[in-house]
Amino acid sequence: MAVTVVLPGALRQYSGGEKQISVQLDGEGDLTQLLDAVADVHPALVRRLRDEQGELRRYVNVYVDGEDVRMAGGIGARVPAGAEVLVLPSVAGG
Amino acid sequence: MSEVLLVAGTGKGLFLARSSGGRSSWSVSGPQFMMNAVYSVAIDTRGPSPRLLVGAQSQHWGPSVFHSDDLGETWHEPDHGALSFPADTDTTLTRVWQLQPGSADQPGVVWAGVEPSALFRSTDGGEHFELVRPLWDHPHRKEWTPGFGGMAIHSVLPHPTDANRVAVAMSTGGVYRTEDGGESWAASNTGIKAYFLPDQYPEFGQCVHKIARNPDRPEQFFLQNHHGVYRSDDGAATWVSIADGLPSDFGFPMVAHPHRPGVAYNFPLTADGERVPPDAKCRVYRTEDAGETWTALSDGLPDGFYGTVLRDAMCADDADPAGVYFGTRNGELYASADEGDHWHTVATHLPDVLSVRAVQVG
Numbered sequence: 001m002a003v004t005v006v007l008p009g010a011l012r013q014y015s016g017g018e019k020q021i022s023v024q025l026d027g028e029g030d031l032t033q034l035l036d037a038v039a040d041v042h043p044a045l046v047r048r049l050r051d052e053q054g055e056l057r058r059y060v061n062v063y064v065d066g067e068d069v070r071m072a073g074g075i076g077a078r079v080p081a082g083a084e085v086l087v088l089p090s091v092a093g094g
Numbered sequence: 095m096s097e098v099l100l101v102a103g104t105g106k107g108l109f110l111a112r113s114s115g116g117r118s119s120w121s122v123s124g125p126q127f128m129m130n131a132v133y134s135v136a137i138d139t140r141g142p143s144p145r146l147l148v149g150a151q152s153q154h155w156g157p158s159v160f161h162s163d164d165l166g167e168t169w170h171e172p173d174h175g176a177l178s179f180p181a182d183t184d185t186t187l188t189r190v191w192q193l194q195p196g197s198a199d200q201p202g203v204v205w206a207g208v209e210p211s212a213l214f215r216s217t218d219g220g221e222h223f224e225l226v227r228p229l230w231d232h233p234h235r236k237e238w239t240p241g242f243g244g245m246a247i248h249s250v251l252p253h254p255t256d257a258n259r260v261a262v263a264m265s266t267g268g269v270y271r272t273e274d275g276g277e278s279w280a281a282s283n284t285g286i287k288a289y290f291l292p293d294q295y296p297e298f299g300q301c302v303h304k305i306a307r308n309p310d311r312p313e314q315f316f317l318q319n320h321h322g323v324y325r326s327d328d329g330a331a332t333w334v335s336i337a338d339g340l341p342s343d344f345g346f347p348m349v350a351h352p353h354r355p356g357v358a359y360n361f362p363l364t365a366d367g368e369r370v371p372p373d374a375k376c377r378v379y380r381t382e383d384a385g386e387t388w389t390a391l392s393d394g395l396p397d398g399f400y401g402t403v404l405r406d407a408m409c410a411d412d413a414d415p416a417g418v419y420f421g422t423r424n425g426e427l428y429a430s431a432d433e434g435d436h437w438h439t440v441a442t443h444l445p446d447v448l449s450v451r452a453v454q455v456g
Contacts, residue, residue: 011155043173048155051186052178059154089154 336385421447
């Protein structure tokens with residue numbers, strides 16, 4: 001079953017204008033595998049979510065079925081089939 | 095006078111100002127890259143048309159390098175990004191502090207100085223950069239330390255006619271030079287003081303804020319230090335103080351005149367612990383004798399001024415007479431069309447100005 005990635009408005013210029021991206025994973029995967037799959041199609045989008053060493057950027061929050069991945073293994077967090085992955089900018093800046 | 099383009103990077107985006115009226119009136123547009131801090135801008139005039147380069151940093155989405163070949167109408171970046179650290183460095187790019195076109199005989203070469211301190215080189219006009227490994231692998235690197243603004247290579251000065259010779263400066267770390275095209279690098283800080291270290295004249299470790307040189311006299315450098323203003327007459331090998339004629343030896347920018355050797359500009363601040371201009375007067379200082387004497391330039395500049403001018407927020411254009419420009423952390427952009435004798439505002443109430451560059455485009 002596909003995973004749905006929901007993007008904030010600021011990132012839709014890097015997803016071809018799409019608010020949601022549907023990604024087909026082979027069974028259950030983790031967040032790294034999910035982002036790798038997204039990067040195959042939208043590399044400029046994924047560069048804004050994780051740095052060149054593969055870690056989530058500090059002020060990017062990701063929720064898998066409502067759970068903050070930083071509390072669930074970070075970039076290695078489990079992503080079940082059919083999950084909704086919500087990307088949100090954290091509260092930061094001045 | 096042909097048209098002049100002034101590019102200003104700010105804490106919340108990029109602004110462009112154009113003047114076709116003798117640099118006395120300006121049309122300002124922007125911001126572009128909203129909510130990106132634009133610490134580095136460059137205008138590469140070596141190709142058939144000017145290329146603008148921008149180092150933008152989103153607090154949320156990270157740093158990127160963009161380029162424009164239509165004077166800022168449209169911007170581009172490679173899908174996989176222009177600049178990143180290789181996996182084996184286990185390092186991530188924080189910020190691009192400097193984008194600098196290379197020597198005239200290497201039209202595709204663009205240099206990038208970044209945080210954490212590293213130098214990158216592009217051979218395709220700034221679309222893709224590679225880490226300069228010999229400087230990254232330099233044994234001194236583990237002893238370079240961050241100052242208040244971070245730890246970055248913020249100045250890159252390729253020799254105007256000899257592509258093998260490049261000087262860089264970093265905070266902290268100091269000045270390093272290569273004379274073999276980047277294959278080897280040597281610290282080059284003889285005479286520069288590091289008052290904050292037990293050994294005040296170390297081989298390296300100085301907190302250099304900016305270096306500059308005139309392309310018509312490439313052996314002569316000017317340097318604004320974290321307390322100290324210096325000149326080198328031997329290609330940055332050794333340095334002598336030229337601070338005596340200034341009201342303070344602290345500040346950030348240093349700009350060399352584009353075609354009058356021995357002429358340079360800076361913007362003194364009172365002290366490290368008092369980062370406002372002396373007597374709260376907004377003043378650019380100019381030397382016309384390579385630092386032997388300095389003149390305060392005040393016509394059109396305010397008193398009661400408590401702003402600062404950051405290291406890349408002052409520049410000169412390539413016209414004759416040269417235009418000189420600076421932006422403040424208060425969000426003001428100032429211009430002089432006569433080498434600094436008279437000043438006027440280009441824009442006010444911008445976000446804090448981080449970087450400016452200007453060039454004739456018409």
